[in-house]
Amino acid sequence: MSALLEPDNLILIGVILTLLVCSGFFSSSETALTAASRVRMHAAEKDGDRRATIVSRLINMRERLLGGILLGNNLVNILASILTARLFAELFGDGIIATAVATGVMTALILIFAEVLPKTYAISQPDKLALIVARPISLIIRFLAPIVLVVQAIVNGVLRLFGVDTNASAWTAADEIKGAVDLHLQEGGVAKRARDQIYGVLEIGExxxxxxxxxxxxxxxxxxxxxxxxxxxxxxxxxxxxxxxxxxxxxxxxxxxxxxxxxxxxxxxxxxxxxxxxxxxxxxxxxxxxxxxxxxxxxxxxxxxxxxxxxxxxxxxxxxxxxxxILEEIVGDIQDEYDEELAGVTRSKDGGAVVRGDVAIRDLNRAMDWKLPDDEAVTIAGLVIHESQTIPTAGQTFAYHGYRFEILSRERNQIQSLKVRKTFEPDQRKLP
CATH class of the missing domain: 3.10.580.10 (CBS-domain)
Structure with missing residues (x-):
């Protein structure tokens, strides 16, 4: 105990604790800045908050942001681990026991106080914390920029060797909005009708x-x-x-x-x-x-x-x-006293529907909350004909895109009605 209270060891403990605080700062900053809402930051920026401007700039340079934070975090964690090993060597002497104890103690301290605790706090209020840490993180990234650029060049070079394009993004802004709306629909924060209207606005240009x-x-x-x-x-x-x-x-x-x-x-x-x-x-x-x-x-x-x-x-x-x-594509069906509700679509108890062949796929998707593809055909009958590459007869059954289609009636070369329901069957041109 007396060795622990020696001035040199007390200074060493103070430095280690300071490094743990720095590690917690880097961990919480990483979580806050990656989880911060770009929409709310943009709104705060328009209101004149200069910190929001810095946050938006950091988010837009995501590679440099993560590189700088990870570099700083690893530096303080490694230095803290080295100093902890030295401290335990002073207390217990050089040996495997001192090394094992130092490793266990440092792992627990970093995990609890430098990772889980700060990240849990940051994820609970990312926008507020992002505004607080924006300026110091910006300065740190600027200071570490030369090293980060070298690291980025090495990482991108290795990824390109494996055919990975770090600049490619499969998601558009519309996709992100749709994903957010779908998530809020599942959580009950958005009504289905509102979701359909938002989708209509996003898709009308296509x-x-x-x-x-x-x-x-x-x-x-x-x-x-x-x-x-x-x-x-x-x-x-x-x-x-x-x-x-x-x-x-x-x-x-x-x-x-x-x-x-x-x-x-x-x-x-x-x-x-x-x-x-x-x-x-x-x-x-x-x-x-x-x-x-x-x-x-x-x-x-x-x-x-x-x-x-x-x-x-x-x-x-x-x-x-x-x-x-055209307006119905945005606001949904506009019905008057002469319109039939869901004309040509009769819901069945098994979650499917009996559908007239000329019903538009988009209308059926909206009515039933389905996701039948409408790239190659406009009507539900056209979809079945396109996928089967034939004009089916009454009684034939097909499975495509996670849905089962049963032909109920056909007149000349036109499918008059069919039954459609969701299924887990694999795509098949014809089912027995």
């Missing part, structure tokens, strides 16, 4: 008119050459405010009739026979199916129109796109 249009097979149209009374009945019974009007062939769209114009003419004339449908037609607006949704939205705004006809590269009618269709 969509084309073809992805959100009403397909021709589901399109209501009227023949200009049919009797006026029948035409009016069809328009009023459709439940739509605007309808394409064709002459002779359904591809020959000659105009758009608006219910408001039709009712105004009926009110003015008082008789069906006196209504001249041809004069009520508005000129059709044709847009290519490859037009981006964002571009089409701006076009609707500039032309003050809500309705356009979609054509393919050969000019054949593919469907219609409305302003409502």
């Amino acid at each position: 969509l084309t008119v073809e992805d959100v249009m009403i397909h021709r097979s589901s399109l209501s149209m009227v023949d200009r050459d049919s009797p006026t009374d029948e035409l009016i009945k069809e328009v009023l019974a459709s439940g739509h405010s605007r309808l394409p009007v064709y002459s002779g062939d359904s591809d020959n769209v000659v105009g758009i009739i608006h219910v408001k114009d039709l009712l105004a003419s009926l009110t003015k004339s008082g008789e069906v026979a006196t209504v001249d449908v041809k004069k009520l037609l508005r000129p059709p607006w044709f847009v290519p199916e490859t037009t981006s949704v964002v571009k089409q939205l701006r076009a609707f705004q500039s032309k003050r129109e809500h309705f356009a006809l979609v054509v393919d590269e050969y000019g054949a009618l593919m469907g219609v796109i409305t302003l409502e269709d």
